[in-house]
Amino acid sequence: MYAMQPPPPPPENPDSEATGAPSLVRTYHAWKGNNVFFLQGRLIFGPDVKSIFISIFLIITPIAVFCAFVARKLLDDFPHHSGLSILIIVIVHTLFVLITLVLTSGRDPGIVPRNAYPPEPDDHPAIANMNNGQSPRPRLPRTKDVIVNGIPVKIKYCDTCMLYRPLRCSHCSVCDNCVERFDHHCPWVGQCIGLRNYRFYYIFVFSATLLCLYVHGFSWVYIKRIMDSEEISIWKAMTKTPASVALIIYTFVCVWFVGGLTVFHTYLISTNQSTYENFRYRYDRQINPYNRGIAANFKEVFCTSIPPSKNNFRSKVPKEPSDSSQRVGVQSLSPMMRKTTGNVELVGRPVYNESDEEESDYRDRLTNEELSKDSGLTDMSTDLSRTIRTEGGEGQDILFLHSLGERTSRKWDITPEVLDRVPEVGESNCAASDCSSGPSGNSTKAAALHSA
Numbered sequence: 472m473y474a475m476q477p478p479p480p481p482p483e484n485p486d487s488e489a490t491g492a493p494s495l496v497r498t499y500h501a502w503k504g505n506n507v508f509f510l511q512g513r514l515i516f517g518p519d520v521k522s523i524f525i526s527i528f529l530i531i532t533p534i535a536v537f538c539a540f541v542a543r544k545l546l547d548d549f550p551h552h553s554g555l556s557i558l559i560i561v562i563v564h565t566l567f568v569l570i571t572l573v574l575t576s577g578r579d580p581g582i583v584p585r586n587a588y589p590p591e592p593d594d595h596p597a598i599a600n601m602n603n604g605q606s607p608r609p610r611l612p613r614t615k616d617v618i619v620n621g622i623p624v625k626i627k628y629c630d631t632c633m634l635y636r637p638l639r640c641s642h643c644s645v646c647d648n649c650v651e652r653f654d655h656h657c658p659w660v661g662q663c664i665g666l667r668n669y670r671f672y673y674i675f676v677f678s679a680t681l682l683c684l685y686v687h688g689f690s691w692v693y694i695k696r697i698m699d700s701e702e703i704s705i706w707k708a709m710t711k712t713p714a715s716v717a718l719i720i721y722t723f724v725c726v727w728f729v730g731g732l733t734v735f736h737t738y739l740i741s742t743n744q745s746t747y748e749n750f751r752y753r754y755d756r757q758i759n760p761y762n763r764g765i766a767a768n769f770k771e772v773f774c775t776s777i778p779p780s781k782n783n784f785r786s787k788v789p790k791e792p793s794d795s796s797q798r799v800g801v802q803s804l805s806p807m808m809r810k811t812t813g814n815v816e817l818v819g820r821p822v823y824n825e826s827d828e829e830e831s832d833y834r835d836r837l838t839n840e841e842l843s844k845d846s847g848l849t850d851m852s853t854d855l856s857r858t859i860r861t862e863g864g865e866g867q868d869i870l871f872l873h874s875l876g877e878r879t880s881r882k883w884d885i886t887p888e889v890l891d892r893v894p895e896v897g898e899s900n901c902a903a904s905d906c907s908s909g910p911s912g913n914s915t916k917a918a919a920l921h922s923a
Contacts, residue, residue, distance in 0.1 A: 495787040502784070503585060504648045512784035514577040517646050520661040523576050527569065530679070533721055534565045537686050540714035541693045548696055557689060564682050571675035572660060579780040580665035581651035583640060586633040622760035639761070641747055654745040664746075667777055673736050679729045687722035690715040743768040 499512035507516045516523070538558060546554040592611055614625045615635060628635050629642050632649045636642070641653035643663045652666035664672045693715050697708040709716050739745065743761045744754060754762075762768065 494790045496790045497784070498782065498786050498788050499784040501788055501791060504582070505646050506648070508784065509577075515579055515784060516576055517656065517662045519645070519658055520576075522658050523572065523661045526572060526659050529725075530565065530568060530572075530682075533686060533718055534561060534682075536714055537561060537690070537718055540712070541686075541690055541718065545689070545693060545696070561682075561685060561689075564678065564685065568675060568678045568682055571671050571678060574671040575657075575664070575668050575675050576660040576662040578668050578671075579782060579784075580663040581653075581667040581778075582646075582665075582780075582782055583632065583634065583637065583649040583651060584781055585631075585649075589633040590635070619760040622758055624760055639745065639748070652745060653747055655747060667780065670772055670777070673733075673740070673772070676729050676732045676736065680726060680733045683722040683726040683729060686718055687726065690718045690722070740772050741765045741768055743771070 497512055499506075499508040499515075502508070505518040507518060507520045508514065509516070538561065542554075542558040542561060545557055546552075548554055549557075589611065611628055614627050616623045617626055617638065618624070619638065624638065626635050626638065626640075629649055631642060631647065634649070636649055637651055639652045640649055642649045643653065643656050645656045646663050648663070650663045650665040652669065654664040654669055654672075656663045657672070660672070660675070662668065693712060694705065694708045697703070697711055698705055701708070701711075736746075739749060742754070743759065743763060748754065763771070
């Protein structure tokens with residue numbers, strides 16, 4: 472009987488990491504911002520995308536109440552079936568508002584792609600040649616001056632995106648992206664408002680204002696119809712249609728919000744400002760370099776083509792290695808690394824990587840402060856190191872310095888070689904102080920060992 476042989480191992484995948492070929496992922500999977508993607512990267516939202524469902528609920532709910540309790544009652548109150556147009560108009564208008572809401576919140580607002588590496592400093596070529604790659608590169612200037620219509624404008628360097636922001640661009644702290652012509656981040660649409668969706672945002676706010684006025688006005692019309700048909704006062708008519716009263720109050724409150732936004736952004740468009748620029752730079756105190764007149768400003772927003780997105784969220788890019796995979800090479804090294812110097816063998820020394828440099832510097836500074844407070848230990852360690860350096864050679868010197876490097880635990884790694892030389896240390900100290908060998912020499916050795 473032959474023993475059953477184990478199945479052969481499966482063939483290696485040519486796309487595996489062993490072949491060295493980088494794996495490819497969609498851009499929206501490797502996106503470094505805080506955005507949320509739907510339909511495999513076709514729709515991009517901000518991290519507060521859930522707020523858009525609240526906005527949809529605040530739009531659809533009053534319209535449903537209006538259609539059920541107001542518009543339906545007005546179908547037969549107008550001649551030639553014109554009452555039906557009230558219901559059709561409100562439904563079509565509501566759909567238009569919802570479409571502009573999705574176009575505002577579900578598209579790229581004008582995100583500037585990040586740089587993989589910071590730009591090279593072009594103002595200091597001589598310094599870069601002198602350094603020969605050994606010294607750190609000169610620090611990039613935080614701002615640069617750009618002339619716009621004869622007026623100097625500062626552009627800032629973004630540390631997150633590692634680029635100089637284009638004109639009128641700012642970094643959104645919510646989405647963690649630089650956005651061209653950044654206006655603001657709107658929590659009600661769950662998206663930044665920028666170059667590529669500002670037009671739809673204004674249309675959404677303006678159409679929502681008209682929808683509120685439409686519902687508000689026809690709610691009063693229905694109350695007036697009840698007053699005329701039953702010949703009662705306005706208060707009794709309002710008690711007969713509580714839905715109309717609720718819609719009047721609701722739309723009155725909403726029209727102050729969306730209507731106020733419509734008026735404010737109409738002023739911003741007429742003066743060619745953004746909300747961010749209006750609150751930050753205050754162009755009423757200085758000249759606005761972007762203002763080209765009211766007609767040209769409106770034409771720039773509504774009659775120009777929207778630039779294409781600078782990001783292809785569905786394209787494939789190499790997958791970046793995670794931090795854990797980058798540290799596998801360091802963690803897989805055996806902790807029992809041996810380094811022989813002379814006749815001394817260093818065993819079990821820890822291996823540090825670059826991420827531990829700051830921690831080791833902090834430990835060294837802390838240890839130096841502790842040693843400066845303990846004068847007795849400092850004097851003894853100095854004498855002991857001198858003795859070992861002169862008598863033991865280079866190997867003992869390295870061993871003792873390494874033992875001083877592990878002072879955070881307040882213990883020294885004393886090897887048998889050091890213990891053998893402790894009597895010599897005591898004898899040398901006695902010889903230096905002209906003392907006789909004997910009990911005093913033993914006490915010196917005991918004190919040195921106790922201090923260690």
